[in-house]
Amino acid sequence: MRETRMTDADTIVLPRLGSLEAIEDPWGEGHDEISSEPPSDTRWLRLAAWLVPALLTGAFGVARAAPPGLHLDKLAAWGGDASSWRDTWSMLRWEDAAPYHLLGRAWVELVGTSELALRGPCVLAMATAAALVGAMAARMFAPGTGVLAGVIFALLPTSVRYAQEAQPYALTLLAAVLATWLLQSAVDRPRPWRLVLYAAAVGLLGLCNVIALLLLVGHGWTVFAFRREVALRWLAAAVVGGLPAAGLLWHATQQGVRLAQASSPSLTGLAATPGQLFGVAALGAVLLALALFSLPLRHPAAVFTAWAVAPPLVLLLVAQATPIWQPELLHFTLPAWATLGAAGLANGGRRVRCWR
Incomplete structure (x- = not known):
C-alpha cells in the first residue's frame, strides 16, 4: 500500500512539471498575456x-502628399505612369521597376495624373502594410x-517617406508583410490554396524588387527550424513564386541593366546604415x-x-563579391524591426512589473 501511495503521490505532483514551460519562456512570449486580458479589452486591442497604424500611416502619407513640385525620382515615375501603354510596356526592356509602372499606368487611367493621385497607391500600400504589421x-x-x-x-521616418514617394518601395514592403502573413497561415494549416497565395505574394515581392527575395532566406530558416514537415511544400511554393522575378532578372542582365546604383560595403557605409x-x-x-x-528564439x-x-x-556576403550594397534595398525589413522593438518594450514592461 505504501508503494502504491508513493506512486499516486508522484502522479499528483506531475502537473507541476508544467511550470518548467514558464522557465523556458522567461520573456512571456507565449499567449499568457492574451489569456490574462479581459475578453472585451482583447477584442478592442485587436481592432x-x-x-x-493604418489611420496613422494614411494620415502622415496624405498630410504632405501634394506639396508644390516633384523631385527627380517622382518626375521619372510621373513620366512612366503618364505615358502611353506602348511606351510603358517597352520599359520592360530596360527598367527594373517596370511592373510597378504598369500598375501605376492602370492607376492613372482611373484617377488622373495629379501629384496627389500619383502618390495614392503608395499611401494605400503603406497603410495596408501598417495594418498587417x-x-x-x-x-x-x-x-x-x-x-x-x-x-x-507608422511613426518611422522612412515609413512616412515611402508613403509619400511615387516609387515601388511601398508596394515592395507591403508584399513582404503579406508574404510573411501568408507563410504563417500556410505552415500552420498547410493547404494547397494557402501555398498558392503565398507563392503569389512572393511573386509580387520579386517583381517589385528582386533584392527583396532575400526575405525567403529568413522564411526558409523559420520553416526548417519549426515546421520541417512542410519544408518541401514551402520550398516548391517559394521557387514558383520567384520564377517571374528570375525571368525579369535574366532579361535585364541580357540588356546590360544594373538593378541598382550600389557600391561595395565599407566601414563608413555600414556605420551609416541605421540612419x-x-x-x-x-x-x-x-x-x-x-x-x-x-x-530568445521561440x-x-x-x-x-x-x-x-x-x-x-x-546581402552583405553577396556584396563582398559584387558591388550591390545599398541600405535602402533592405527597407522591407522595417516591419520586422518595428515588431521586435514592440516585443522588447512589452517584455521590458512585464519584467518591471515582476520586479515590483
Whole structure:
C-alpha cells in the first residue's frame, strides 16, 4: 500500500512539471498575456492593432502628399505612369521597376495624373502594410504588442517617406508583410490554396524588387527550424513564386541593366546604415537595442528575427563579391524591426512589473 501511495503521490505532483514551460519562456512570449486580458479589452486591442497604424500611416502619407513640385525620382515615375501603354510596356526592356509602372499606368487611367493621385497607391500600400504589421504582431505575440508594433512602424521616418514617394518601395514592403502573413497561415494549416497565395505574394515581392527575395532566406530558416514537415511544400511554393522575378532578372542582365546604383560595403557605409534605413540613426540604435529583448528564439520572435537579420547578412556576403550594397534595398525589413522593438518594450514592461 505504501508503494502504491508513493506512486499516486508522484502522479499528483506531475502537473507541476508544467511550470518548467514558464522557465523556458522567461520573456512571456507565449499567449499568457492574451489569456490574462479581459475578453472585451482583447477584442478592442485587436481592432486597434490594425486600425490605429493604418489611420496613422494614411494620415502622415496624405498630410504632405501634394506639396508644390516633384523631385527627380517622382518626375521619372510621373513620366512612366503618364505615358502611353506602348511606351510603358517597352520599359520592360530596360527598367527594373517596370511592373510597378504598369500598375501605376492602370492607376492613372482611373484617377488622373495629379501629384496627389500619383502618390495614392503608395499611401494605400503603406497603410495596408501598417495594418498587417499590427495584426500579425497581435496574432503572434499579444494584442498590446500588436498596437505597439503598428504604431512604431507608422511613426518611422522612412515609413512616412515611402508613403509619400511615387516609387515601388511601398508596394515592395507591403508584399513582404503579406508574404510573411501568408507563410504563417500556410505552415500552420498547410493547404494547397494557402501555398498558392503565398507563392503569389512572393511573386509580387520579386517583381517589385528582386533584392527583396532575400526575405525567403529568413522564411526558409523559420520553416526548417519549426515546421520541417512542410519544408518541401514551402520550398516548391517559394521557387514558383520567384520564377517571374528570375525571368525579369535574366532579361535585364541580357540588356546590360544594373538593378541598382550600389557600391561595395565599407566601414563608413555600414556605420551609416541605421540612419539610412530608419531615417534617424539614434532611432535605429534604439530599435536595435529593444530588439535584443526579443532574441530568445521561440517561434514568434524567431520569425521576425530571421526577417530582420537574415537578408542584411546575405546581402552583405553577396556584396563582398559584387558591388550591390545599398541600405535602402533592405527597407522591407522595417516591419520586422518595428515588431521586435514592440516585443522588447512589452517584455521590458512585464519584467518591471515582476520586479515590483
